[in-house]
Amino acid sequence: GQQRLKISVIGTGYLGATHAACMAELGFDVLGIDVDQAKVDSLSSGRLPFFEPGLEEVLARNLAAGRLRFTTDYAEVAEFADVHFICVGTPQRADSNAADLSYLDAAVDALAPLLSRPTVVIGKSTVPVGTAARLAARLAGTAPAGADVELAWSPEFLREGYGVEDTLRPNRIVIGTAPGSRRAEAVMREVCAEQIAAGIPFLTTDLETAELVKVSANAFLATKISFINAMAEVCEVAGADVIKLAEALSHDDRIGGKFLGPGLGFGGGCLPKDIRAFMARADELGVEPALSFLREVDAINQRRRARTIDIARGLIGGSFSGRTVGVLGAAFKPNSDDIRDSPALDVAATISSLGARVTVYDPEALENARRAHPGLGYATSMLEAVRDAEVVLLLTEWAEFRDADPDELAKVVAQPRIVDGRNALDPEQWRERGWTYRALGRP
Ligand code: UDX
Secondary structure (H helix, E strand, C coil), X not given: CCCCCEEEEECCCHHHHHHHHHHHHCCCEEEEECCCHHHHHHHHCCCCCCCCCCHHHHHHHHHHCCCEEXXXXXXXXXXXXXXEEECCCCCXXXXXXXXXXXXXXXXXXXXXXXXXXXXXXXXXXXXXXCHHHHHHHHHHHHCCCCCCEEEEECCCCCCCCCHHHHHHXXXXXXXXXXXXXXXXXXXXXXXXXXXXXXXXXXXXXXXHHHHHHHHHHHHHHHHHHHHHHHHHHHHHHHCCCHHHHHHHHXXXXXXXXXXXXXXXXXXXXXXXXXXXXXXXXXXXXXXXXHHCHHHHHHHHHHHHHHHHHHHHHHHCCCCCCXXXXXXXXXXXXXCCCCCCCCHHHHHHHHHHHCCCEEEXXXXXXXXXXXXXXXXXXXXXXXXXXXXXXXXEEECCCCHHHHCCCHHHHHHHCCCCEEEECCCCCCHHHHHHCCCEEEECCCC
């Protein structure tokens, strides 16, 4: 049969490790590369350096099948692959809201001079519009003379916690190519043949549109969450119930119910930094007014954290000083150990800084939380975290917390008071069992 494409994946964080394992799962020979030797060692031995449901099995299966390897050597990668997927991080810069593109530049600079065979480089990282065109020029400028090298951009839409599913069965595939590109689209169609055959929409665009699809999708999602959280603010003063409101809105199929969950708001490594980087880029492009609404989206999101703290403070008589507080949740969302811009940890740390003794429990993110916030108290179970608490805050909606038994918790807390920061519990059930129950956006 036909020789299958050989694939490299550059950068093996959440995105890259998932992408590499899933490309191998589709039957391709895959070589992942990272500059971090520890990460490469861990992945090579079948251990994920982070928590992602289902991924470790895919990793192990494909390592065992010999379709998947990891290295730190760019020369090996350049020699091996027909197509390189760039999956390095583009975090928020320390000195501004813009994206830090240094990992991306470094990856292209390391790879380009070593390319000696026809190669397609496909960026997947989330980038400010205009980056791909700049990198295409950089690649062409550094690749050996006469090398047949093309750069394209195919944004990744995976959600943490659903990384395998979202990579194997994305709801769309977008590929942006440069003017005059000859092979990138065909190569991408070959990589995605199984998904295209399964009816997954495959959209081809220019580089700039592909870059923008990603950031505008995230901007839309962030806006939808902040919209319902803004309604929650109004509900709080009007005596209305945002949960009922959201449910009623969701039956209009033009609106839909997804990402309409009111609560503590969005965090994580993507939505907050992506909307800020998008605004920064709009500034640079001179279209600042087009995205100024995202400033409000961000502000609404931040206000939910302050509001949660206010509700908790109100429940214990107006001051955190010397009080005992139990916090359920540290990850930015359930089924993840990711604490980047976690609303839960932000709230926990603020309450601690206001003088409370705070004890945090999370099923997966404890180690990461401890490293980032060594000053907080940590417990290895839910009951331990809420022991002697004068108020409990539920800040990440893990199933374990949703299913918590109010009677069991009531036995160990000092006072049965709970702030449900994620609207994850049934207020009636908790109130019937003697709890003072408060939530965001509900009477
Ligand atoms: C997001 C996008 O969903 C994904 O397509 C993109 O590729 C990366 O960014 P992720 O950061 O993994 O994915 O998390 P997501 O599930 O989108 O949740 C983001 C945040 O929004 C979480 O903090 C979550 O708690 C919050 N959220 C989500 C709400 O507050 N309400 C909702 O209704 C939905």
